[in-house]
Amino acid sequence: MNRPSLCIHPLYLSVPTVVELVRRRGVARCIDAIARNIEADFLRWVDFDKSARVANHSRDGVIELMPVSDDTAYSFKYVNGHPKNTALGLSTVMAFGVLADVATGTPLLLSELTLTTALRTAATSALAARALARGESRVMALIGNGAQSEFQALAFQHLVGIDTVRLFDMDSAATAKLMANLAGSGLKVQACASTREAVRGADIVTTVTADKTYATIITPDMLEPGMHINAVGGDCPGKTELAAAVLEAAKVFVEFAPQSRVEGDIQQMPADFAVTELWEVLSGLRTGRDSNEQVTVFDSVGFALEDYSALRFMYEAAQQDGVGERLALIPALADPKNLFGVLSREGCSVAAPAPTLALPQVDERSDRLQSAS
């Protein structure tokens, strides 16, 4: 990322602002742009100071902090994972994050990241599938039809060339919601009675379920030659989606191995179980699939660099559109050594943030067309 011009008041992107920004461009275009950023950043893998995320576990979920930086920008995401939340009327995954200037530590951006996480997860999945799945893949099974699922379907349609999705969720209302949201997308959509039925004949299988247990959504008897499995929901210790025998039968790819060995489906495997990191394939250092018959697994858990890539997309897009608010998050001091001075009467008047920028009006008709694409 180019060194940004500094303002002591970071840009704040609320949910309504990000929704508007995404609606103006369309979901598919945003996923495509984020995927390009992720690819570009993965190709600079060695430039980043990387670590596994810090996770605080509790009985029903986890809260995680995900930091990463290069020599210009730093980012972190706060994200939770509470599969039982939907029964309480809350999302399973909720997130926000920060982008900051490395040279001075000044926060540049504070943004919602719940919607953005769905976009970046779908972008990463599609990027991996483009590198790993068979080129002629057209049919995808989509198991787990909750909050992430529309984004996965649209990413695979527009970035990978999928034309048919076969759906299963143990909650039939979630499948009905997904079918309604995909109406008009151009995808052929089929509801199935079981995972086994959805997976039969699929080129790609995406699992994006939420359950804090060692689940075995995909078992080895469901595998077909050449299948690519995009396993998104097994992303926490004690939370998996694939039977161990599926991993044994496949060539397995991960984001950042030190994190994936703890959190991914490969937590079930020995510490020396062979995996390839996605960046190695993207940069041509190692091969993806070795044959048309080989089964490939992308054991996704979500890595901080994907959020860095998504945050810089949001930051640049917001600046292009002139949207967002300046937030008085950090004291703006006439004398930086006089922090105490902000408590004085005069301190109150020090550099208030610029007023909220108005969101430009969007043409409703073209907006609806873009959202469907």
Ligand SMILES: NC(=O)c1ccc[n+]([C@@H]2O[C@H](COP(=O)([O-])OP(=O)(O)OC[C@H]3O[C@@H](n4cnc5c(N)ncnc54)[C@H](O)[C@@H]3O)[C@@H](O)[C@H]2O)c1
């Ligand atoms: N890898 C990543 O980068 C990444 C990013 C975001 C979310 N996730 C994970 O993806 C998963 C889905 O997230 P979400 O926001 O869509 O959650 P969600 O709660 O909105 O949806 C999950 C769906 O899975 C279904 N489900 C649970 N167990 C099932 C089973 N055995 N068979 C079929 N369906 C089942 C539920 O009924 C629900 O509809 C979560 O586990 C989340 O932690 C991973």
